[in-house]
Amino acid sequence: MPEEKNDKELLRRYHERGDTEARERLIEQYLPLVRSLARRYSYRGEQLEDLVQVGCIGLIKAIDRFDIDRGVELTTYATPNIIGEIKRHFRDKGWSIRVPRGLQELNVRLSHLLEELTVQLERSPTIPELAKAAGVDEEDVLEALESGQAYATLSLSAPGGGDDDSDLDPLESLGTLEHEYEVSEDRAVLAPGLAALDERERRILHLRFFEGLTQSQIAQQIGISQMHVSRLIRRSLEKMRDEIVTEEEPRRASESRR
Amino acid sequence: MTGPIELRIPNERPYHGVVRLVVGGLAARHDLSYEMLEDLQLALVTVLESDTYTAGAEVVVELEVSDGAIALCVGPLHGDTVREELGSADGDALGLGRLLGTLVEDARVETRDDGEWLRLAKQVRGVKPARAANA
Numbered sequence: 001m002p003e004e005k006n007d008k009e010l011l012r013r014y015h016e017r018g019d020t021e022a023r024e025r026l027i028e029q030y031l032p033l034v035r036s037l038a039r040r041y042s043y044r045g046e047q048l049e050d051l052v053q054v055g056c057i058g059l060i061k062a063i064d065r066f067d068i069d070r071g072v073e074l075t076t077y078a079t080p081n082i083i084g085e086i087k088r089h090f091r092d093k094g095w096s097i098r099v100p101r102g103l104q105e106l107n108v109r110l111s112h113l114l115e116e117l118t119v120q121l122e123r124s125p126t127i128p129e130l131a132k133a134a135g136v137d138e139e140d141v142l143e144a145l146e147s148g149q150a151y152a153t154l155s156l157s158a159p160g161g162g163d164d165d166s167d168l169d170p171l172e173s174l175g176t177l178e179h180e181y182e183v184s185e186d187r188a189v190l191a192p193g194l195a196a197l198d199e200r201e202r203r204i205l206h207l208r209f210f211e212g213l214t215q216s217q218i219a220q221q222i223g224i225s226q227m228h229v230s231r232l233i234r235r236s237l238e239k240m241r242d243e244i245v246t247e248e249e250p251r252r253a254s255e256s257r258r
Numbered sequence: 259m260t261g262p263i264e265l266r267i268p269n270e271r272p273y274h275g276v277v278r279l280v281v282g283g284l285a286a287r288h289d290l291s292y293e294m295l296e297d298l299q300l301a302l303v304t305v306l307e308s309d310t311y312t313a314g315a316e317v318v319v320e321l322e323v324s325d326g327a328i329a330l331c332v333g334p335l336h337g338d339t340v341r342e343e344l345g346s347a348d349g350d351a352l353g354l355g356r357l358l359g360t361l362v363e364d365a366r367v368e369t370r371d372d373g374e375w376l377r378l379a380k381q382v383r384g385v386k387p388a389r390a391a392n393a
Contacts, residue, residue, distance in 0.1 A: 114292060124293035127286035142282040146275055194352065209352055209360045215293050230296050237300075240352070241308060 007074050011066055026063050027056065030078060034059050037082050041090070051086055058085030106144035109134055111227040118216050118226065148227065149234075193240030201236040208233060262322040262331070269317040274306050277319050284321055284328060288382045298328065298380050301361040304354065305332050305376060311340050311354070313373065326382055331368070333375030340376050341367045 007029070013022035031052075038051035062078035113133045117125035131138045194202060200222070207213045207221065215233070219226040265280060267273040278299045285295040302319070305311050313336040320331040335341075343354035344365055358365035364379040 124291035126289045126291055127282065127295065128289070130292065131286075138286045139283070142279055142286065145282065146279055149275065149278075205352060209356055212360065215296065226293075234300065234303075237304065237357075238307075 008068065011063070011068050011074065014063070015066070015068055023063060026074070027059060030059050030063075030074070031056070033075065033078065034082055037079065038086060041086050051089070054086050054089040055082045058082035061085070100147075103144050103147040106134065106136065106140065107148045110141060110144055111225050114226050115219075124214075124216060124226075148231070193243040196239045196243035197236050201232060201239070204229060204232050205236055262320040265319045265321070267317060267319070269306060269309070269312055269315055271307070274303050277302060277306070280321065281328075281330065284323065288323055288328060290328065290380070290382060294380055297361040298330065298378070301358055301365075301378050302330055302332065304357055304361075305340075305378075308354075310336065311376070312336055323382065327363070327379040328382055329377055329379040331375050331377045333370070334373035335367065335376060341374070 007026065010022040010026050010029075013019040014026070034055035035048075035052050038048055038055045041051055058081040059078055062074070062081035065081075066074060066077055110130060113130055114125065117129060117133060121129070125133075127138050127141050131141045134141065136144075194205075197205070204218055204222065207218045208215070213221070215226050215229045219229045222229070224232075263280065263284070265277055267276060281299055281302065282295060285298065290298070306317060306319075312332065313334050318331075318333055320329075322329045322331075340354065344358065344367065346353060346355045355365075358378065362378045362380045364377070366377050368375050368377050
């Protein structure tokens with residue numbers, strides 16, 4: 001294939017002659033692969049673009065370490081490197097405080113089980129049902145759910161939108177209802193603290209507290225997991241509280257000076 | 259259950275996790291669904307995390323199951339803030355009243371000897387039996 005030949009040529013130019021322009025061209029060529037792999041993990045609470053950045057580190061490492069005499073294709077070698085880098089990112093940086101690996105893994109497993117059981121039972125499962133499905137004690141489930149509070153949804157404060165890629169992940173895009181929503185949620189925007197939230201966060205709060213949708217209904221509508229909806233609601237309310245305090249602090253200070 | 263579980267905690271974020279776990283333990287024993295548990299925990303933490311609502315550095319949380327509901331009482335409260343906010347639940351603002359009105363079935367202020375307390379109650383509905391596929 002001409003592309004493969006082109007890859008080999010670029011790799012040779014970079015590895016044998018130190019041609020950094022060849023390296024940059026390789027990175028550009030393999031960016032769609034990084035994006036496609038990052039998309040697989042974007043449901044876990046991070047923005048796609050952040051994961052693409054992390055995946056690029058894996059790609060660059062793969063290009064730098066690639067042995068042109070081994071006879072494998074760069075795609076074959078780069079894919080596990082990119083996935084490995086993304087997984088390491090979740091493992092090392094996704095948790096704001098030190099949470100034992102076992103609890104992190106159980107939390108992720110519970111997130112999947114929650115989705116499955118909700119569909120299977122046609123209602124939200126109980127803690128004993130989650131424990132049974134996960135093969136652990138109820139206390140372990142509670143502890144793992146609690147440990148999820150420590151999960152740092154690092155990109156939640158990033159402003160929504162701004163990605164003009166037409167092939168967006170459901171997590172990234174609010175879909176065609178966006179405009180309709182903008183109109184309907186006007187009144188909610190007036191509430192104190194809501195200005196601190198991005199569009200997705202405002203939408204989720206609107207659906208939960210003004211439209212009365214449950215977490216699972218919101219998850220279904222937006223295309224993210226129930227547990228992610230829960231995290232976004234908690235985080236959004238925290239941001240609102242912080243914003244209100246920030247707004248009120250100067251006023252309180254000036255009142256106390258009088 | 260014979261009486262309420264009483265937790266007396268410093269009103270600081272790390273201790274809110276302790277209360278959440280106790281609420282979770284109680285919910286697990288009464289077949290409360292994950293979503294209902296989440297609602298209850300969020301309602302409680304919303305009150306605890308705002309120092310506008312509670313008086314002092316220490317707060318008491320009582321948990322009780324009675325009359326088919328899990329009830330959480332938080333107190334003592336700070337001034338009339340909670341009472342006023344509960345009264346504005348139907349407004350456009352996303353304030354305490356609207357939040358609690360969505361998250362629990364009953365949110366009310368009770369007067370006790372040591373001041374006012376907030377009572378949050380969520381019905382423990384009979385959970386629909388699992389379908390044969392899950393049996």
